[in-house]
Amino acid sequence: MTDIRVCTHEGPGAAPVIRTVPRPKIGPKAALIRIGACGVCGTDQHILKGHWPKPLPWPFTLGHELAGVIVEIGDELKTDFMGKPIGVGSKLMLPPLMPCGHCDWCLHYPETANKCLTPVYYGRYLGFDKPPHLWGGWAEMVYVDFDDLPGTKIYKLPDEMSLRLGTLSEPLTSCIRAFERAQRVNGFPWNATVVIQGTGPIGILAVAAALEMGAGRVISVGAPESPRLELARRFGAEATVNIEEIIAPEDRIKAVRDIVGGYGADLVMDCSGHPTAGPEGIEFLRDGGTYVEMGQFTDAGSIQTNWHRICTKDLNVLGSWAFTANDLPKGVDMLWQARDRYPWLDMQTLYDFTEEGVAQAVQDAMAMKTVKSTIIPNPDLIEA
Numbered sequence: 001m002t003d004i005r006v007c008t009h010e011g012p013g014a015a016p017v018i019r020t021v022p023r024p025k026i027g028p029k030a031a032l033i034r035i036g037a038c039g040v041c042g043t044d045q046h047i048l049k050g051h052w053p054k055p056l057p058w059p060f061t062l063g064h065e066l067a068g069v070i071v072e073i074g075d076e077l078k079t080d081f082m083g084k085p086i087g088v089g090s091k092l093m094l095p096p097l098m099p100c101g102h103c104d105w106c107l108h109y110p111e112t113a114n115k116c117l118t119p120v121y122y123g124r125y126l127g128f129d130k131p132p133h134l135w136g137g138w139a140e141m142v143y144v145d146f147d148d149l150p151g152t153k154i155y156k157l158p159d160e161m162s163l164r165l166g167t168l169s170e171p172l173t174s175c176i177r178a179f180e181r182a183q184r185v186n187g188f189p190w191n192a193t194v195v196i197q198g199t200g201p202i203g204i205l206a207v208a209a210a211l212e213m214g215a216g217r218v219i220s221v222g223a224p225e226s227p228r229l230e231l232a233r234r235f236g237a238e239a240t241v242n243i244e245e246i247i248a249p250e251d252r253i254k255a256v257r258d259i260v261g262g263y264g265a266d267l268v269m270d271c272s273g274h275p276t277a278g279p280e281g282i283e284f285l286r287d288g289g290t291y292v293e294m295g296q297f298t299d300a301g302s303i304q305t306n307w308h309r310i311c312t313k314d315l316n317v318l319g320s321w322a323f324t325a326n327d328l329p330k331g332v333d334m335l336w337q338a339r340d341r342y343p344w345l346d347m348q349t350l351y352d353f354t355e356e357g358v359a360q361a362v363q364d365a366m367a368m369k370t371v372k373s374t375i376i377p378n379p380d381l382i383e384a
């Protein structure tokens with residue numbers, strides 16, 4: 001084979017066009033991978049709808065859930081990212097947008113290197129200074145070259161694993177990471193009751209990930225019944241709530257809470273990509289529960305409504321209601337230890353313990369005339 005067929009799009013809304021790219025000469029640390037299967041991701045759909053927030057090298061090749069077989073490999077490329085030996089015939093998966101490992105962000109925040117400033121896309125070939133490149137899985141082959149892009153990462157699949165199964169490793173990993181983030185804040189205890197919003201591919205894989213990672217019960221909220229809710233139940237969701245049949249958010253909240261019972265779910269994860277899923281989903285939770293937003297991340301939306309910025313920015317958004325009994329000595333200790341470091345008492349405006357005094361204290365507080373209106377019932381207890 002001298003030419004490689006790759007599918008390209010001219011831009012959002014364009015029809016797919018199969019083009020050919022010359023087969024590259026393989027460098028010493030490069031490999032050519034024949035693709036067995038590649039999924040269509042929600043991100044691909046967003047890109048084709050024009051939602052991607054940055055310029056893209058059109059006409060490029062989409063597809064980042066790919067699994068393939070090495071057909072040609074350079075002498076110096078011996079292992080995958082984890083050090084597993086690879087060679088011609090090895091099965092691989094390749095993730096999209098791999099962290100470069102050396103930008104300012106990667107150096108300072110390695111735990112969120114998924115937000116790398118200069119992520120690596122496999123498939124660039126030095127011979128091609130213009131698209132189409134040999135990147136993207138909607139193609140016969142992709143190309144990796146570690147001399148050109150040292151941040152490239154490839155992962156060996158088990159020899160016996162089908163490439164169809166292998167393509168699911170990338171989206172499933174997103175779900176595992178999301179649940180691990182919940183575990184890290186003690187938000188995903190063993191036997192937890194978990195509600196998954198969304199029954200697309202991520203929502204379905206999230207059912208499996210939740211169960212594998214210790215959930216006791218999983219409930220899926222999504223649509224349509226066929227094929228999605230039906231498959232969610234086959235994956236292990238004990239019940240499903242159909243958002244096409246139950247339209248009003250308050251009715252859906254009641255339906256989910258009736259199934260969950262008790263005080264509500266321990267953990268809710270949004271995989272729906274819908275901008276109003278968040279405010280609805282937090283009502284599925286018990287007080288003290290955990291919400292993970294992993295919906296889509298490309299639609300900029302508006303500042304007021306775009307709950308998805310939580311996902312895009314990979315944020316920890318925490319609620320904090322008052323305190324628990326063990327916290328209070330900390331308040332006492334901090335005031336005492338720092339008694340001379342801050343003008344604590346300048347916060348206070350003092351009022352007499354009379355009807356007029358109390359009324360004035362409240363009135364001034366409401367009018368924001370004071371910082372902390374403070375009533376003094378027994379002035380003899382207050383030192384000057």
Ligand SMILES: [Zn+2]
Nearest residue numbers: 100103106116
């Ligand atoms: Zn980086």
